[in-house]
Amino acid sequence: MKAMRSFINQSVEIAVSGKKDVLRGTLIDIGNDILVLHMDTQFIYVPLLHLQQLSPTKKVDEIVNAAEINWEPTPDLSYRKVLMNAKGMFTELFITGNQSIHGYITSIMNDFFVFHSPVFHSVLVSMRHLKCLIPYELNATPYAMSPSAFPLNPKPIALARNIDQQLKKFEGQFAVLNLGESSGKIGLLKTADSPIIEIVTASGESAFMHIDHVKTVHFP
Structure with missing residues (x-):
């Protein structure tokens, strides 16, 4: 991990399980089980379980000045803390293949979480299979829908621990x-x-x- 942390604030490319295309951006943080990549205007969280390869990129057009990125290092950054902080925030998830789903994390259990989506409604997501999590800006809503069109109040589900x-x-x-x-x-x-x-x-x-x-x- 120490060797990989030496790439923080550098431009890298990352191969992630299940994604055909590599991710290119600035590596800005690494926890024990998750890393954060800044790509264009997005912060992309990748659980280390699905990191297949990380390497520096030499492409000039991929290089971003790390000082221009609005990011504060996160003490004790972890996958579970990222999920907790993302609750109630409009988020994009990559889970299977290159298909993504959009919505809100509503509940977090031991090894899965519940994701409320306008398309799929309540989705149980296994934590071990989440490839990438991308939060949107604070005021963003799914498909630019008004809060009244997609209120954050899914039908309650009796949840088990696992x-x-x-x-x-x-x-x-x-x-x-x-x-x-x-x-x-x-x-x-x-x-x-x-x-x-x-x-x-x-x-x-x-x-x-x-x-x-x-x-x-x-x-x-």
Whole structure:
């Protein structure tokens, strides 16, 4: 970690799990389990779990004067603290592939959090699968909607401490896993006997999946 911290305030490029394109910007902070990259006008938080490679960039057009970036070093920067600070703030998340979702973090549990989205409504997000978190400016709202059009008051959910316990609560409900990236991830959540869950797909057949591969869950 000490060697990587030597790149703080330098222009770098970062390869992140699941993202086709590398991220290029100024590395401005590193915690024990998360780093912060400044790219254009955005602050991008990347959990170190998904850092595949970090290296300096020599491209002149990528170099940014670190003194021009409005950032104060964060004592004890951590993934969980970033999530806590982002609660109620309009945020973009990258979780699966290059698809992003926009909305608000509303609850944070042991190994997952709840994300309220105008498109997907309440989404359970596994912490281990979040690739990038990008907060918007304080006054920004999803799709420039008025607060009355998308109020931050999602339907209450009885939350468990861990995602395996949460999925157990939702047995018998129609669910969409991993933002519906394939037909086998959409259907009736028949059983959630950790570590294996069973989904009954549109054809009526069962598909089985290890819970470690559940990135998101939402209920249309």
